[in-house]
Amino acid sequence: MLPPMADMMTKMSSAIGGLLIAYAMFQNYFPYELGGPIKRYTQKFISFFYPYIEITFPEYHGDGFERSKAYAAIQRYLNANSTKHAKRLQANVVRDTESIVLSMAEHEEVTDEYEGIKLWWASSVTTPDRQSISFYPREDEKRYFKLTFHKRYRDLITNNYLKHVLDQGKAITVRERRRKLYTNHKSEGCESMWSHVIFEHPASFDTLAMDPRKKQEIVNDLINFTNSKDYYAKIGKAWKRGYLLYGPPGTGKSTMIAAMANLLKYDVYDLELTAVKDNTELRKLLIDTASKSIIVIEDIDCSLDLTGQREKKKADKKEGYQNGKKKDEEKDQIKEKLKELEEEKNKTSQVTLSGLLNFIDGLWSACGSERLIVFTTNYVEKLDPALIRRGRMDMRIELSYCGFEAFKFLAKNYLDIDSHELFATVRQQLEETKMAPADVAENLMPKSGSDDVETCLRRLMKALEEAKEEERRKAEEEEKQKEGEEEGKKKEMENGKHEKLENEVKENGEANKGSDEGENLENGGIENGK
Numbered sequence: 001m002l003p004p005m006a007d008m009m010t011k012m013s014s015a016i017g018g019l020l021i022a023y024a025m026f027q028n029y030f031p032y033e034l035g036g037p038i039k040r041y042t043q044k045f046i047s048f049f050y051p052y053i054e055i056t057f058p059e060y061h062g063d064g065f066e067r068s069k070a071y072a073a074i075q076r077y078l079n080a081n082s083t084k085h086a087k088r089l090q091a092n093v094v095r096d097t098e099s100i101v102l103s104m105a106e107h108e109e110v111t112d113e114y115e116g117i118k119l120w121w122a123s124s125v126t127t128p129d130r131q132s133i134s135f136y137p138r139e140d141e142k143r144y145f146k147l148t149f150h151k152r153y154r155d156l157i158t159n160n161y162l163k164h165v166l167d168q169g170k171a172i173t174v175r176e177r178r179r180k181l182y183t184n185h186k187s188e189g190c191e192s193m194w195s196h197v198i199f200e201h202p203a204s205f206d207t208l209a210m211d212p213r214k215k216q217e218i219v220n221d222l223i224n225f226t227n228s229k230d231y232y233a234k235i236g237k238a239w240k241r242g243y244l245l246y247g248p249p250g251t252g253k254s255t256m257i258a259a260m261a262n263l264l265k266y267d268v269y270d271l272e273l274t275a276v277k278d279n280t281e282l283r284k285l286l287i288d289t290a291s292k293s294i295i296v297i298e299d300i301d302c303s304l305d306l307t308g309q310r311e312k313k314k315a316d317k318k319e320g321y322q323n324g325k326k327k328d329e330e331k332d333q334i335k336e337k338l339k340e341l342e343e344e345k346n347k348t349s350q351v352t353l354s355g356l357l358n359f360i361d362g363l364w365s366a367c368g369s370e371r372l373i374v375f376t377t378n379y380v381e382k383l384d385p386a387l388i389r390r391g392r393m394d395m396r397i398e399l400s401y402c403g404f405e406a407f408k409f410l411a412k413n414y415l416d417i418d419s420h421e422l423f424a425t426v427r428q429q430l431e432e433t434k435m436a437p438a439d440v441a442e443n444l445m446p447k448s449g450s451d452d453v454e455t456c457l458r459r460l461m462k463a464l465e466e467a468k469e470e471e472r473r474k475a476e477e478e479e480k481q482k483e484g485e486e487e488g489k490k491k492e493m494e495n496g497k498h499e500k501l502e503n504e505v506k507e508n509g510e511a512n513k514g515s516d517e518g519e520n521l522e523n524g525g526i527e528n529g530k
């Protein structure tokens with residue numbers, strides 16, 4: 001497979017060198033030590049006429065522990081590009097899957113072409129000469145790839161071709177890698193706090209029902225982010241981006257995260273804040289995440305009482321600034337504080353808002369790169385403004401109830417229809433009733449083989465009708481409750497007024513009495529003093 005000339009020269013070189021050494025040693029003309037220099041000089045002599053350059057890429061670095069990234073990238077590149085031409089292949093089963101990947105067998109050679117230039121790749125392995133007994137017979141073997149090309153292309157190959165191979169290899173690795181869904185658990189000892197399963201969510205932006213313009217905007221934003229490594233470096237910002245997804249339950253927040261991960265081929269770290277002991281543990285978890293990943297904190301409003309903690313502190317501060325507090329009020333405050341501390345102690349998670357803010361954009365957040373941080377919530381108004389300010393959450397995306405556009409999208413997806421005579425009624429119903437896309441999708445899905453398009457649409461219409469009825473009933477109940485509350489307030493106010501009046505009368509009476517007594521005392525005092 002090697003160029004005939006190169007092949008011949010290589011063989012000649014080893015043959016001549018080998019012969020000379022063997023002859024010399026056999027004849028005992030030269031001492032054994034001269035074998036090495038002879039070999040070296042023969043190689044020099046041959047290389048003078050040899051027009052090819054060889055570069056080797058060993059599998060492990062010098063210390064033998066760290067696998068070379070270049071070797072791995074070349075392997076991917078060659079598997080994808082050159083194995084079609086190789087005659088001897090090696091089959092490997094990929095971990096976590098049943099799929100088989102073919103790669104070049106040992107001592108196999110393949111050719112590659114770059115800008116019209118022919119190159120030769122060979123996969124080789126050297127086994128040590130020494131006889132040793134090892135439990136792991138293959139551990140001493142050293143694998144490497146050897147690239148051979150004509151020396152006149154030296155610059156082009158070393159400057160451009162090798163970069164091309166490494167880039168392609170890395171891109172294939174990212175494309176083919178099995179992505180992972182991580183979740184954190186309570187730490188025990190020094191083991192990693194993340195455990196993972198293979199991430200196999202089928203969601204994509206193509207199947208996500210939402211306003212097409214808004215969807216395109218999000219997709220563009222994500223793609224722009226992945227291509228902005230240099231830009232982030234230029235402006236001196238860590239290469240990460242925050243998204244806040246908010247909206248009622250079942251509107252596609254979690255689905256959108258899965259679609260984001262599938263679009264960018266990122267891993268997902270689903271961070272369960274309530275399982276994180278404290279801020280230090282939160283930082284450890286952050287350091288333990290890889291690049292090209294999405295860190296997700298779902299239902300941020302429920303995860304921790306982050307908002308409450310801050311609100312309470314603010315209220316305490318405000319109270320603290322006010323002077324002239326009555327003693328028993330202070331006592332109440334102390335009692336409350338003690339209760340709070342007790343509650344805090346009992347709480348499993350001690351993560352604070354400032355800890356979380358540091359997690360998002362503190363100094364530590366810059367270790368690792370190309371990361372998205374996504375928060376989801378059903379109640380955006382409950383969140384502390386500090387948590388969602390621009391810069392922390394760069395993009396806020398509202399996912400809301402199903403509109404007609406989203407319905408049409410779901411109908412196409414679930415029933416494969418673009419229009420139907422019942423669409424007009426559905427449109428009107430959707431305008432009058434709030435229904436999450438999850439419920440619309442559930443109703444559109446055929447429940448049995450006999451369900452045709454009309455059955456599914458009518459089921460949705462019935463569900464919408466029921467939802468409308470439910471909404472009306474709830475509104476009525478709320479109205480009644482409101483009326484009841486207002487009535488109660490009115491009564492309370494009247495009672496309060498009454499009580500106040502009574503108190504005032506009482507206080508006035510006592511004051512009058514007091515002032516009479518005071519006057520008497522004063523008079524008496526003057527008298528005594530006299």
Ligand SMILES: Nc1ncnc2c1ncn2[C@@H]1O[C@H](COP(=O)(O)OP(=O)(O)OP(=O)(O)O)[C@@H](O)[C@H]1O
Pocket residue numbers: 207208209210247248249250251252253254255256377378436437438439441
């Ligand atoms: N916009 C949408 N487009 C397509 N399918 C959707 C959409 N919204 C919801 N669904 C479907 O509804 C189901 C529930 O959606 P999802 O879990 O994403 O909702 P969510 O907003 O995360 O809800 P929650 O606030 O309760 O976590 C999903 O299985 C998905 O198939």
Ligand SMILES: [Mg+2]
Pocket residue numbers: 253254255298376
């Ligand atoms: Mg969700």
